[in-house]
Amino acid sequence: MKVQILGTGCAKCQKLEENTKAAVQALGLPAAVEKVTDIDQIMNMGVMFTPALAVDGVVKSSGKVLSKEQVTELLKGAK
Amino acid sequence: MADCCCNGKQTANLIYACSGAANTGLLADQVARKLAREGTGKMTCLAAVGAGLSGFLESARAASANLVVDGCPVSCGKKIFENQGLPFRHFVMTEYGAEKGKTPITEELIGSVSGALKAQQSCGC
Numbered sequence: 316m317k318v319q320i321l322g323t324g325c326a327k328c329q330k331l332e333e334n335t336k337a338a339v340q341a342l343g344l345p346a347a348v349e350k351v352t353d354i355d356q357i358m359n360m361g362v363m364f365t366p367a368l369a370v371d372g373v374v375k376s377s378g379k380v381l382s383k384e385q386v387t388e389l390l391k392g393a394k
Numbered sequence: 395m396a397d398c399c400c401n402g403k404q405t406a407n408l409i410y411a412c413s414g415a416a417n418t419g420l421l422a423d424q425v426a427r428k429l430a431r432e433g434t435g436k437m438t439c440l441a442a443v444g445a446g447l448s449g450f451l452e453s454a455r456a457a458s459a460n461l462v463v464d465g466c467p468v469s470c471g472k473k474i475f476e477n478q479g480l481p482f483r484h485f486v487m488t489e490y491g492a493e494k495g496k497t498p499i500t501e502e503l504i505g506s507v508s509g510a511l512k513a514q515q516s517c518g519c
Contacts, residue, residue: 361442361449363408364456374449378456 316346316393321357322366327380331366338386346390406458407435407515410443410471410482418465418487418494421507425487426463428508434515435461444474454480461485461515466494485511 320335322328332350339346351357360369364378368386370393381389411426412419430437440462442450454460454475460482462471467486475482488494490507497503 361439361447361451361453363436363438363450363453364406367449367452369448374452376456377449377452 316344316390317371318346318348318390319351319369319372320348320366321351321360321362321369321374323352323354323357325365328366331368331380331386334381334383335368335386337383338390341383341387342390344390406456407461408454408457408459409435409437409461409463410440411437411463412440412465412471414465414468414470416465416494417497417499418492420465421487421492421497421499421503422463422465422471424499424504425508425511426461428504429461429463429511432508432512434512435459440471440474443478443480446478451478451480454478454482459483459515461511463487463511465492483515485514 318335318339320328320332336348339348357365360374362374362377366380367377368375368381375389409426409430411422413423426437429435439450443454460480462475462482463485464471465487467488469486472484490510
């Protein structure tokens with residue numbers, strides 16, 4: 316499973332990354348959390364509002380700082 | 395361009411145009427672009443929403459308003475948003491004095507229609 320955090324590096328993007336890493340760890344998933352900061356790549360994924368979260372190339376959330384619990388639920392559904 | 399959540403100036407409206415083949419599609423496209431240039435929102439791709447591309451769908455869900463500008467009453471943009479279950483506000487160019495296949499699309503018309511849409515958008519009617 317590939318988990319991507321899309322954002323240019325603001326505090327909210329960092330918070331989403333932190334929450335996502337905590338969720339991945341809590342679930343014990345063999346997932347790599349990758350940070351995407353390149354604006355062209357973000358735009359190519361159709362994301363107009365950051366931070367965004369993508370799982371295996373599918374954008375699951377845009378413009379929100381999901382909590383650890385929200386990311387956990389989302390990742391459970393994507394497993 | 396994607397707005398970063400921390401830039402303090404996030405525009406939450408997204409604008410979509412049918413950009414269809416007829417003169418009214420051209421008007422929809424030009425009006426949408428003018429609205430975007432003037433700061434009403436950010437223009438993004440209606441076709442991508444129709445294709446169900448996840449980033450565009452999630453961005454539409456995150457927008458405070460999705461402004462769908464259709465050229466004619468066939469309302470392809472409206473149907474796309476309905477099919478995807480997304481909220482939107484709808485504008486049809488033939489309701490603003492453009493006749494499909496006949497009315498020349500001039501700068502004056504683009505200006506007057508975009509002004510009318512902007513006025514409607516700002517008062518929430």
